[in-house]
Amino acid sequence: MSTIEASPAAQRSGEFQQPVVNDFSIQVATVNGSGSQTANSVLMRAIFQMGVPVSGKNMFPSNIQGLPTWFTIRASKHGYIGRKKEIDFLVAMNPETAREDVMKLESGAAVVYDEPLKLDALRSDLHFYPVPFDKLVGPVCPEAKLRKLVRNMIYDGVVANLLSIEMEEIHQALIKQFGKRKAKAADLNWGAAKAGYDFAEKNLAKTDPFRVERMNATAGKIIIDGNSAAALGCVFGGVTVVTWYPITPSSSLVESMMGYLKRFRIDRETGKATYAVVQAEDELSAIGMVLGAAWAGARSVTSTAGPGISLMSEFIGLAYYAEIPAVIFDVQRVGPSTGLPTRTAQGDIISTALLSHGDTRHPLFFPCSPEECFSMAVDAFDFAEHFQTPVFVMTDLDLGMNNWMADRFEYPFKPIKRGKVLTAVDLERLGGFARYKDVDGDGIGYRTLPGTNHPQAAYFTRGSGHNEKAQYTEREDDYVNNLDRVARKFETMRSFVPKPQVENNSKARIGFVCFGTSHHSVGESRDQLKNEYGVETSYFRLKAYPFTQELTDFIHRHERVYVIEQNRDAQILGLMRLELTAQDIAKLRSVRYYGGLPLDARTVTDDIVRQEGL
Template identity: 30%
Template sequence: MISQLSWKIGGQQGEGVESTDRIFSTALNRLGYYLYGYRHFSSRIKGGHTNNKIRISTHPIRAISDDLDILVAFDQESIDLNAHELRAGGVIVADAKFNPVLPEGNNARLFPVPITTIAEELGTSLMKNMVASGASWALLGLPLDVFNKAVEEEFGRKGAAIVEKNVEAVKRGADFVLELAGGPIEELQLDAADGKQKLFMIGNEGIGLGAVAGGCRLMSAYPITPASEIMEYLIKKLPPLGGTVVQTEDEIAAVTMAIGANYAGVRTMTASAGPGLALMMEAIGLAGMTETPLVIVNTQRGGPSTGLPTKQEQSDLNAMVYGTHGEIPKIVIAPASIEDCFYDTIEAFNLAEQYQVPVIIMTDLQLSLGKQSCEALELDKIAINRGKLVRELPELETHQLFKRYELTEDGVSPRVIPGDKGGLHHVTGVEHDETGRPSENSLNRLKMMDKRLTKLNGMLIRDAVRADAPHAAADILIIGMGSTGGTIDEARTRLEKDGLKTNHITIRQIHPFPTDLVKSYMDSAKKVVVLENNATAQLASQVKLYVGQAEKISSVLKYDGNPFLPSEVYKACKELS
């Protein structure tokens, strides 16, 4: 029996790879296993190689694995591109229709199954994904009734006849491969899971759920990979709560609509990726100048321009921190798990209203679209903080205006809902006085700039720096952000076995930079390795700028469109030790 294994399905985009993965992983989730998924897909609707990889474990996992136990192949290309990942004695379940051939020197066990033929005998080749699923499920020796329940949930809306045919496809695939293999494969038998039910979602769904829980009732957005699932999630969830989603004509309209709605008192968000964020920059400056709360999700992908729209990258950091013209306070936070996506989104709305600034939630494609197990969310942690929003105001004297931008000690002014009696004030994107009236007075300019820029002094989010630092003095401190945390931890396990003392921090508050917290861990390390998915070491540059100690710092960079593997992190750190 084993405690974990990896399963991958590959084929041409549009062949049902995604639905096969979804049903297979849903069934495993029902059994209580921990799961971590990665999608490799092309930036087109149909055609081009795609594969989905699921890591299955009896204990929590937060990284894709280096190797592979089972490969389900719909075509020869899937074998050619992915068979090298198979561990010794790994298994390939392939459609016999294309006469599968193992690459030279590969010792995997190949099981040709007439996947398409069986599906066509049942009425349609579209059911080949269920035949393939049944075959690979059977080799694991897992109960078919659990899988059939997942099939029923997937196809139930199409009627009992469709469910029955798909269940039959699963059985036919299972029966054929078991006869071929002589029964379930002993080396692939998983230890029993704990049976505990877990949430299973992508980061974008965590963000959407967090938005609902945080009081968001309007989303204005334009579809873009890998952010679109946030909008699709909220399209279903907001209307029953009296909210709505508006698909705008572009990202400029999306962000300005969000600013207007937040100004009117409705918690509103928008979400995009790098190209869309670029279009929002002028409006982000408007939110900063008018001190209007604004929440933006930026799901990073490969750039520049259209770049690699369906591939992993973390190269928008500088754009989020420095992109706006002029100087405004803003907050950039980086969730590192599905749970973070939920809680940080709630906190982003609170921070936006508490400080009256733009807040950018920075994710990456792997966190946004990688489906993962998630422990039950603690709803008692949810708190709504609307900051200095004032609803009951004294009446103003004739011609008197409300001091919407009043100079205060903490830099945050009282805020009102437009139309509230006693709250009359100007709103403008030009420099202004305390009532919002335009002003080019140099002394006023100094006071207003200082007021805005002092808002975030000392501001720290929950777990601004998340640490796993068991050593008072470490040989290596590894620093990461976003989805890299689990990969780093697995590499550290191997490094520790080699006798190296390693600490690990994930920086979750990118701006304002948590200098003192990061410095406290760097001071006690001989060497510092900063791991990031970009070519120009953007996170390392922030560390050097705010903490210093550049002589200690080495960068480990990956920008080929793929996330880090634990073995890659281990090898890089070993070479630097």
């Protein structure tokens, strides 16, 4: 029989500790390629099914298998779904990292560990629960080659017992994970989970304060990753051509889209696909195909990460100057160069906003959630065609690949908008058109699509100098007029980009500006500052670039404005400095995190406290 080696400090605190209910984080430390993802997903979903808000963060190496991986599940009765810096409950399954993982824990944390590791000897202020995983897995999994995978499910049962997670929810989560077609696999894993639960029930005396209790805070919610949400948004946005080159962390976006297209874009009468997906030889080819398809009238998209964005630079300049619509998803990761492919960042902001040589400025959308990955994907296609320009949807690895609790997506009932496209009837009425002439004063010219049956429909598309009629020219006035018109178009965009989220607090002297996934940690940090220091704050979340008048108004209302982002060089702040007055710039402060993990609230709070001198 295994026994608990609880420290005297832990035992003493156990007598007086208040229960910590639905407000803690679980970290599972395993080896990449060991099959732990299933066990982790089941554990997270079981808590979710008990009505408790959850989120899941997977930190994994960029090799195929063998290196350490950590999966963190956060349960929060307050609805916080950003990363929690502190780990409260550790499942230590990796001998290589177990000691370091234990030494990093704060006093009072709990540790479930593989008994041979003898981690209880390391510290006297933690709650230790040794489990003989190899002994338990044998009876429930006779096939030796499967034991490495099935043994992970044992810790689901152990944790369920210790945290009061209902086993029926574990069972239902298993069924959902494996589906009806893999009933035998589900049964095998269910046996392992029960073995872990029964062992804990008989052998482990609970001393830690953490537990799960039923809530009703997840009704109508789903769990989904941002890449899948974006893929579904592209389908609803009318995409017909998808080109890509695989790269972490964006590959699953197109892979998910392919699955959706096969389900929803097959002609019922002919059985043929009404879409095209092409895997290109590199990212440069992928964006070239997108532009060719878009020029021909198709709604086209590609998905990539920072290295791919760098390769696309020349073609993006062509799309900007020749004014061809396109949608590009940049699922950002740590750079420069190869960088850390499986770590998250917001490090492509300036390079993408100004991508290509010469004077270029591109619209960027900043989703913060799966819901916005879906809705902004739909909107990006309309926006690209309205303004005849590339649109970049800037997500990141945290949003794209991790599990998020989300509301069900709203069906996009609004019709597709193609922008200023002239038909043969229009041309007959007008007698012709000038492709790059600013007729309406908004900087946007009219265009035709190939195949328009009218003698005045054709024009020449070129990346070299051209005048209003798309004719080649090297005249100074033609070039200046063209660049000025495209700049006017960028100014027009300010009235059409997604509007920011603004929360002005009349008691606040300081304000926060952030974008993307930083939203979740900043919201929690604001609560920490108010509850722990009595500091009131206002909030401004950018949803797009170019910026709108609301940003300037927000800065004017406050003495100091902290711009929070996940990169080293304060890139969104840099774009703000290009547009704001010196007086407004003087109010700006920077909070930056660029370690590759998802930004957590405590990091933001500590930096604000330091800069404010609290």
